[in-house]
Amino acid sequence: MKSPLRYYAPCSLGLEPVLRAELEGLGARGCHELKGGVRFRGDVALGYRACLWLRSAIRVQLELAQAEVHREQALYDFIRDQEWERYIDNAGTVAVSAALNSSFLTHSQFAAQLVKDAVVDRFRDLTGDRPSVDIKEPDLPIHLFLNRDHATLSIDLAGRSLHKRGYRDAEQHKSPLNEALAAGLVLASEWDLETPLVDPMCGSATLLIEAARMVRDVAPGLQRSFAFERWHDLDKDVWSSLFDEAEERQAAGAKRSVPIEGADSHPGSVVLARRAADAAGVGDMIRIRHTDAKLWEPSFRPGMVLTNPPYGERIGHDDELERSWRALGDFLHRQKGATAWVLSGNPQATQFLRLSSERRMPVANGGINCRWIRYQIRGETP
Numbered sequence: 004m005k006s007p008l009r010y011y012a013p014c015s016l017g018l019e020p021v022l023r024a025e026l027e028g029l030g031a032r033g034c035h036e037l038k039g040g041v042r043f044r045g046d047v048a049l050g051y052r053a054c055l056w057l058r059s060a061i062r063v064q065l066e067l068a069q070a071e072v073h074r075e076q077a078l079y080d081f082i083r084d085q086e087w088e089r090y091i092d093n094a095g096t097v098a099v100s101a102a103l104n105s106s107f108l109t110h111s112q113f114a115a116q117l118v119k120d121a122v123v124d125r126f127r128d129l130t131g132d133r134p135s136v137d138i139k140e141p142d143l144p145i146h147l148f149l150n151r152d153h154a155t156l157s158i159d160l161a162g163r164s165l166h167k168r169g170y171r172d173a174e175q176h177k178s179p180l181n182e183a184l185a186a187g188l189v190l191a192s193e194w195d196l197e198t199p200l201v202d203p204m205c206g207s208a209t210l211l212i213e214a215a216r217m218v219r220d221v222a223p224g225l226q227r228s229f230a231f232e233r234w235h236d237l238d239k240d241v242w243s244s245l246f247d248e249a250e251e252r253q254a255a256g257a258k259r260s261v262p263i264e265g266a267d268s269h270p271g272s273v274v275l276a277r278r279a280a281d282a283a284g285v286g287d288m289i290r291i292r293h294t295d296a297k298l299w300e301p302s303f304r305p306g307m308v309l310t311n312p313p314y315g316e317r318i319g320h321d322d323e324l325e326r327s328w329r330a331l332g333d334f335l336h337r338q339k340g341a342t343a344w345v346l347s348g349n350p351q352a353t354q355f356l357r358l359s360s361e362r363r364m365p366v367a368n369g370g371i372n373c374r375w376i377r378y379q380i381r382g383e384t385p
């Protein structure tokens with residue numbers, strides 16, 4: 004039996020247990036949580052499946068090789084010895100990233116340059132020509148991790164970050180949640196995919212769109228392409244059967260529907276939210292209202308509220324912030340019996356909700372330390 008491949012999937016800090024559960028659900032073995040990602044093992048199909056189906060991961064890296072290297076020359080030789088021509092030819096493009104921890108090299112850019120030179124030199128020697136560099140959308144994204152003298156070399160199956168699902172257009176909300184983080188928060192809330200759901204400050208509706216796509220069993224990667232599809236070693240049969248299966252699941256789930264509504268006080272956000280929901284194939288399931296949370300009455304009784312109010316680090320000024328959180332508090336107090344999860348990056352703001360939390364899950368949102376906070380709104384059950 005072939006030995007399993009070794010993979011690593013990074014995610015937002017705090018989402019590791021969510022990602023691990025997703026991976027185990029896909030059949031990954033040996034899952035091991037690290038800070039900001041999960042290491043796992045499996046076959047080639049699992050790597051493709053992970054790109055297509057993982058909702059909370061940012062990328063999927065395949066580990067190619069490890070070595071002890073004590074000097075620049077040894078690192079260069081190690082890189083140059085890899086069979087890069089298995090993946091691309093000299094018409095392809097590469098990009099290299101590097102991370103260093105207490106290593107003999109001190110500048111990650113220098114390390115990345117050295118890796119790039121070694122790859123390019125191998126092609127030049129073999130063919131007389133060389134691949135070029137494309138940092139935006141390389142055919143072969145390469146990553147070096149140098150932990151003291153221990154080098155780990157990986158390639159990224161996804162290419163563009165997995166949060167880029169393909170449903171968001173160029174015009175963006177000024178403070179959108181990253182789709183992978185939004186999906187991870189929905190999964191962490193343990194929403195049952197049935198309970199009526201609302202977001203009273205939905206912005207471009209990322210939480211609601213990701214939730215609706217779970218209901219419809221839409222693979223998050225179905226509307227985009229991946230770097231591995233351009234590699235010479237692509238197993239076309241495996242990939243096309245996985246893709247066909249995802250299309251069949253999407254077709255089977257197309258009629259499923261759960262009451263989902265969102266509201267936002269900013270008219271521009273409402274336009275963006277509707278457009279994104281349509282592009283994501285769930286526009287018929289999600290209703291978006293232009294209204295203030297303070298006054299909003301959803302058209303059904305929600306059992307679950309998931310929301311990401313402004314937290315000041317990025318948008319809103321202090322008075323505005325207090326008004327928004329008080330408005331959210333007013334809305335939540337009316338949802339007797341519901342469970343609410345609120346993303347907060349501002350510990351002072353949560354006091355304006357006038358509710359006691361039940362659980363606080365630390366999670367990072369674009370470098371801001373946040374808490375995904377659970378509230379049980381006391382009263383009759385909906």
Ligand SMILES: C[S@@+](CC[C@H](N)C(=O)[O-])C[C@H]1O[C@@H](n2cnc3c(N)ncnc32)[C@H](O)[C@@H]1O
Pocket residue numbers: 176178179180181203204205206207208209210266267268269272294295296297311312313314326327330331
């Ligand atoms: C951080 S953004 C939400 C981003 C959203 N999660 C997304 O992915 O696009 C916060 C949103 O709260 C909205 N907001 C602030 N105060 C509000 C209020 N009183 N009622 C309704 N919406 C409000 C803002 O217009 C903004 O769109």
